[in-house]
Amino acid sequence: MVIKELMNRFFTVVADPYSEAKRRKEQGQKVIGWLPTDVPEELIHAAGAFPVGILGSSNNIRLADTHLQVWVCSLMRSSLEMELCGDLDFLDGIIIPQTCDTTRALSGLWRKVCRTPYVEDFLLPKQVKRPSAREYLTGELARIKTSLEQVTGKKISDETLDTSIRLFNENRQLLRRMFEIHTHQPGLLTSREVYTVIKAAMYMDKAEHNGILRDLIRALEHKAAESAGTPDSKARLVISGGVWEPPEIMDLIEEAGGVVVGDDLLTGMRYLTPDVDEERNPLEALADRQLNKIPFGGFDNQNYERRRFLLDLVRNSEARGLIFLHLKFCEPENYDYNDMREALNSAGIPNLRLETEVANPSLGQIRTRLEAFIEMIGGNPIERTL
Amino acid sequence: MYVAGMDIGSIFSKAIILKDGQVVASLIKRTGGEIKAISHRLMEEALAPQGLQIDDLKSVVATGYGRISVPFADKQVTEISCFGRGVANSFPEVRTVIDIGGQDSKGIKIDERGKVQDFVMNDKCAAGTGRFLEVMANALEVSLEDMGPLALQSGSPEEIGITCTVFAESQVISLVGEGRRKVDIVAGIHQAIAERIHGMLRMLRIEERIAITGGGAKNIGLVKELEKRLGTELIVPEEPQLIGAHGAALLALEMALGRKGS
Ligand code: SF4
Numbered sequence: 001m002v003i004k005e006l007m008n009r010f011f012t013v014v015a016d017p018y019s020e021a022k023r024r025k026e027q028g029q030k031v032i033g034w035l036p037t038d039v040p041e042e043l044i045h046a047a048g049a050f051p052v053g054i055l056g057s058s059n060n061i062r063l064a065d066t067h068l069q070v071w072v073c074s075l076m077r078s079s080l081e082m083e084l085c086g087d088l089d090f091l092d093g094i095i096i097p098q099t100c101d102t103t104r105a106l107s108g109l110w111r112k113v114c115r116t117p118y119v120e121d122f123l124l125p126k127q128v129k130r131p132s133a134r135e136y137l138t139g140e141l142a143r144i145k146t147s148l149e150q151v152t153g154k155k156i157s158d159e160t161l162d163t164s165i166r167l168f169n170e171n172r173q174l175l176r177r178m179f180e181i182h183t184h185q186p187g188l189l190t191s192r193e194v195y196t197v198i199k200a201a202m203y204m205d206k207a208e209h210n211g212i213l214r215d216l217i218r219a220l221e222h223k224a225a226e227s228a229g230t231p232d233s234k235a236r237l238v239i240s241g242g243v244w245e246p247p248e249i250m251d252l253i254e255e256a257g258g259v260v261v262g263d264d265l266l267t268g269m270r271y272l273t274p275d276v277d278e279e280r281n282p283l284e285a286l287a288d289r290q291l292n293k294i295p296f297g298g299f300d301n302q303n304y305e306r307r308r309f310l311l312d313l314v315r316n317s318e319a320r321g322l323i324f325l326h327l328k329f330c331e332p333e334n335y336d337y338n339d340m341r342e343a344l345n346s347a348g349i350p351n352l353r354l355e356t357e358v359a360n361p362s363l364g365q366i367r368t369r370l371e372a373f374i375e376m377i378g379g380n381p382i383e384r385t386l
Numbered sequence: 387m388y389v390a391g392m393d394i395g396s397i398f399s400k401a402i403i404l405k406d407g408q409v410v411a412s413l414i415k416r417t418g419g420e421i422k423a424i425s426h427r428l429m430e431e432a433l434a435p436q437g438l439q440i441d442d443l444k445s446v447v448a449t450g451y452g453r454i455s456v457p458f459a460d461k462q463v464t465e466i467s468c469f470g471r472g473v474a475n476s477f478p479e480v481r482t483v484i485d486i487g488g489q490d491s492k493g494i495k496i497d498e499r500g501k502v503q504d505f506v507m508n509d510k511c512a513a514g515t516g517r518f519l520e521v522m523a524n525a526l527e528v529s530l531e532d533m534g535p536l537a538l539q540s541g542s543p544e545e546i547g548i549t550c551t552v553f554a555e556s557q558v559i560s561l562v563g564e565g566r567r568k569v570d571i572v573a574g575i576h577q578a579i580a581e582r583i584h585g586m587l588r589m590l591r592i593e594e595r596i597a598i599t600g601g602g603a604k605n606i607g608l609v610k611e612l613e614k615r616l617g618t619e620l621i622v623p624e625e626p627q628l629i630g631a632h633g634a635a636l637l638a639l640e641m642a643l644g645r646k647g648s
Binding site: 350364371375 | 490504
């Protein structure tokens, strides 16, 4: 019961993601949004502003189609739609990470057609293996720091930045702890619940999120001890891709008899790993966090090749298979796919690719694919009652 | 002991009754209207000649896109698993199944017991499916059954692009307008579909032998075009549309005998 109540809080947040941001705004705090992913929220926080994720919505895309072709990923089309509809009027600014061609083009477009007063780019290095990458990135973070200071009128001292870093590290650690409990006993929370807690962190005040999350972890640990040893028949799965959208995809996976125990999603593991080194110069430490992030289609890891990473991820999660969850027209993922599939096939890891869109879900065929995949790898679908 | 399999497809619904493992009745009907009602009617009709009722069935497995709406099914299994099982029963030598249904087409790799090893399915678009052929047959005012044989008569098929059903349809209409020969257009359509399906199959490591099932298997023009591309003869079951229902019935039998489903 306690778990249900705590979960309700997170579900309320993702159903109405910007109520906290709007409240802050009314109180006179600046609100700075970010597009997925990798924008260093700690800097926004240390500048006294409220960082909030802009992750698209399930509403139909109409206005954005004037500016973006339909072959642009729905994550960015939908995020632009939100602004054009007036849903993001509370933003004082937005930081757009240049992850792929789409985000690069969107940044210029946002300046041109949107009302957001302040638009900043986060220019990620592409050649992350070069020694110059760290130096470049530290400089880029310093540039954003100054830019944020100008917009908020507040100097970011090393001390305040350290405090923010500790707060965000704590959030990541708590999220990872919750995830760890889930992977040991996948029956305690549903996959959708687990990932909803993660997504809620992108909209909430971190201190508040940490508080509720701590209670949730306590409740989960308690229940885990009670129900230890209960066999779980669900097929353990890893998900690879951008975002877990539409959210119903998590329900479909569970209904088909699967459970998600690992991922490399922007709205998953990529958000909660790794921590920022608290002992170092904060900007350098933030740069290092970025360079050591798990790999994905648009950003390599300096010393962890993605193919190897995925194989390890499946093995360490004791998963029976991997599902590529790709947003239609996400080119970094599309280019990566064949390589990744080859690597998994060679290692004998069953895999399935699903293409989804943020808005307008059409889930009938996806259900069939998922069920067939789980029938193939062995799993018990949940009995459906008519 | 009687068991049954039902395959509720987007265009056709099929039922098969097994008595002690042998097929004693089968039925194919157009899917239309409410699936719950259709599945009832279809099953009752299939059982009537045996003097049986739904309650006499020890177990029922439903498959196809309407599988979740069959009220008397004991279990739902995807058509992918059912086609694998159905094909392996008659053709244990088959390692790859091409299924061309009304709304989607699939490539399925199976082992000798029909257990699925890997599969691919076409996109949401109708291109490369039975629906595409239907749309084209309508546009050309040719009956669906005549499409395949017509395609074989052409010596110089037209080039038809197949990224999208709607584009292909308007292309076909302009070809008709230009006075091109119908047989050449029909042949072009078959080439385009075969190309699309072959492209999808390349995602799998295709192994022989290869069987083709679903409504598309009844189209000789399509079978020939696919054989050309695959460089091998396809196995075409006698009743290709019933393979899914048969697979479902075999899984129902296993359930009734208390063995675990595949
Ligand atoms: S990486 Fe993919 S999902 Fe993200 S913005 Fe670029 S195209 Fe869209």
